[in-house]
Amino acid sequence: MSALSSSLLVLGAAIVLIDFAVQAAHISNQTAVFGQVGDEMRSRVTTVYMTCYFLGGAAGSALTDRSGRTAAGRRPPCSAAPRVPAPCSCSSATRLCAAP
Structure with a gap:
């Protein structure tokens, strides 16, 4: 088995375990909430x-998208400089590829 297929198996197993943990937390939270209210208030x-759960997930996705971008836009990091077309020089202060 190659390293790539081994990594994909580990990634797949991690995804299943994370999904299981999220579902377990969701059921645990609902059980705690439903234990405090009567049947007439359940719906x-x-x-x-569920509205708060959705809004929290949407906010987390939005923050993750923002944090994935660099402060200076979508410039590549210096580690990608060999693949970036010239002219490009790396700034030691920002560690981002910048036009000279």
């Missing part, structure tokens, strides 16, 4: 809970 509480 309203579910609506509020």
Whole structure:
């Protein structure tokens, strides 16, 4: 088995385990919330809970997207400089590829 296929198997296993953990946390949270309310409030509480759950996921996705970009836009890091077309020089202060 090659290193790539081994890495893909580990990645697949990690994805399944993370999904399992997220589902377990979700069920645990719902159980805790439903234990505090009566049956007549269950649908309203579910609506509020799922709305907050969705908004939290959307906010996390938005923050992750923002943090994936560099402060100076989408310039490549210096480690990618050999693959970046000339002219490009790396700034030691920002460690980003910059036009001279």
